[in-house]
Amino acid sequence: MLGAIIGDVVGSIYEFDNIRTKDFPFFQTRMECTDDSILTFATAEWILRGGDVADFYCAYAMNYPCPMGSYGGMFQQWVVEKARGGAALPYNSCGNGSAMRVAPVGWAFDTEEEVMTWAEKSAVCTHNHPEGVKGAQATAMAILWARQGVSAVDIEGRITQRFSYDLTMAVEELQQRYSWRGIDGKGNGGICQDSVPQAIICALKAKNFEDAVRNAVSIGGDSDTIGCIAGGIAEALYGVSENMRHKAMNYIPLEFQKILREFEQRYGANVV
Template structure:
């Protein structure tokens, strides 16, 4: 069987071909990574795919869009996404710090301190206690229940292949500062939501593939049952009385509700910002989950704008994280040069495939 020809015949947006290919690869290889193979012969599709699938950008985008509304709340979805004052805040800086740690290892506290000292004055600043922590010689957790643990955790939701590992590492990223039960819970809930959102794209039950309601309901049910958050409210119910709240328990549920109610990525972020409160963090959390769920529909013009607002060092870690974990483009010698195969899998799986 010529699997390269089968792959080249695969059109990404055709559900039935994807279903057929998944069954074929599962049958002959018994390997989940082969069922996520895509190939294109049209270069324009290749570059569109690359630019539209920038992982981790959802959280960063939400942060930047929400940055100008953090201390100037707007209780409507009708607002310009970007202004001359739009920029990244501590949410993005610490998100990149976590991504750097996942890529290179080491002491997470030291990595976060490095980024905090390198970027000492982000828009909106750092929280008072966290700012002190950044400059301690021997940093210790300070029992925080603030939303800082949840705002920086999105890379963890993208990085691992199992929910158990995702939850374990999310707790680890929280514990360096936010060792309060609510701080840990907030980080785990966000990471789990991102993991479940991205995995919903390849559900075990293909009968539910196009059932948007069921996919959202699965995420909602897991978060409610595992973390006890009330996700039965609507944004319209929350908005009138919602104010600035730096706690995980006062931020994470609202951010998840904004995602659950959304129609697409942009709508999700607009809903989050429209609630008021800690706008950049709300939109950062919502944006991270929404990008994982809407995946390949992330607006290219928004990605270009957000990427241009990051400095070179932040761009480098962002791109390294993106390449190292999720997008691995191979030009097999038996394919024409413009054929591209995308394989989603672990580093070990990629190395094994490269040797074969």
């Protein structure tokens, strides 16, 4: 789970100031947790405590209302409606918010059926569009398979077969062709189908955890979210070093650190 938070933090300052290089200082003072991390911790606490995941997403958004990068507009409206006691119905979103917050599911459950079910539960309270659900499920399944020792090459094949994502593009090609407007300006980098495959590529084609996050930042687009998704998968694949873990804690509020420790004690982490 920590890998997702690191990916979010490192990408936080590049979301609206994209870069096209992997050569940048990894941790910088102006970086911080964004809405991606906040809602990832909400997912983790939901798994730890039980109950309705929508209640956790609403409570976290109310308690941390102004993160770097802000929440999506439709999500903010949903939070206001729910906080007022309204119906707060899902809004058919295929936005990548469903995938950015799902990493804890990939760590907490050990069967494909459980991961698919809980990833869907984490998504549908807001992102009930089929692509929104698929983005969460694909991300969580990649984490599960990596935890189980499946190689990056085999994960690529499984994701392609099960979710029909095209993972053939190299990171270097994405650096040239990808942006907030998708591949070659023909998409939308804020939706699952135009950002989750790219984030998965960044993780699977990396040399190690840090390289995966650098890949994610270097392709542009929604940098914090792509970093969050790629980082969550990359932790399971490669592990996070003790040194990097120590540095990352400087960016995580103490109340979130407590949740992280409790979650990792129960469900594990990949420290190398």
